[in-house]
Amino acid sequence: MSAEPDTEAVAAGLRRRLADQLEEGGRLRSHEWRSAVEAAPRHVFVPRFYRETDAPGVTTWEPVTQETVGREEWLRLVYTDATWVTQFDGRDIDWADPKPISNAVPTSSSTLPSLVVRMLEDLDAHEGMKVLEIGTGTGYSTALMCHRLGSESVTSVETDEGVARRARAALAGSGHTPHLLVGDGRAGCPGDAPYDRLIATCGFRSIPPAWLEQVLPGGVVLTTLRGWMRSLGLVRLTVSGEGASGWFSADDPSFMIARQQDAPESLGTVPGPDDGTRRKATYGPEVLTTSGPAFMAQLAAPQARFFSLPVDGGQAGTFVLDSTTGSFAVLTVTDSGRQVRQGGPYRLWDAVESAVATWEEYGSPNRAVFGVTVSRNEQTVWLGNPNGPQWPLPS
Incomplete structure (x- = not known):
């Protein structure tokens, strides 16, 4: 009877297959990053994880380990182009007796390799360059950079001490010794x-000034901008002596928001049925969940969040609340059309409708037509060119 192939031999074959898939999909474009993908043992960085089930009802995740699914299936999943969750609600998982998890918020994961590799290709880092990574996570992307650039060229910051500790061990076990630290990215x-x-492999509401002070003029910052309602998208900025500027990617990757920038627990005060003034609405609540219009809504109402509740005798209503200013909008759709009731110092739905109308006026473009300018005093997203329509990012 022939011996069963060892884990590393099987994993090496799966890494080559993954590299083939990423290359065929156009994400992996260079020999150097392909070599890194073929070398970095993702199974060392993601030895246990959770995957979302397809069970109806509340979202539920189930644990995946060698013991729960078998070694062959575990390795196959590890080297699938998928994001695997490794932590919920900022708490470590008891892997001695893992259970399905519901009603929880993922707070750490191993991002799908196609996105990781695409970002590394876009970063355009070469030998001799120093790279700062914000969000070590499992350490897999850190390992790719260490293979490509050398450990001495990579610094990585992780906010969660337990996550950082596990990444440090996995990196050391893979022969990499970057500078790792725990702190606020x-x-x-x-x-x-x-x-x-x-x-940065987590989302930020705006570009932290410290980043621009630490990146050389002519250097690149690659991060996801996001708000409390949704992700704005991936932006690539070139740093200058005055600040930075650049463009959004056409894609819509959505990273978890940095923990220090989580929305306040309180959504704000829910308005009473007679609060505010009513008018017909040009756009309804669908703009909050449709990709292009939702991008505009996030720009127009950066402090807001939304949810649905019954109003006016049981009819469904969408509440848009700004807990910072106390402004609100309540949207309903009836047989007579769309209605909005809004109040507070800032007319939220007026701002959203104006932004969506501007987007439509410019031909409903994708994100690649939007850019960002960062200066010492302000940060703005603009449409078409820096003199076009603008929306400020929150400070």
């Missing part, structure tokens, strides 16, 4: 500055 790591490149 918004502060970067001034001790290792300056950097040629900065890449």
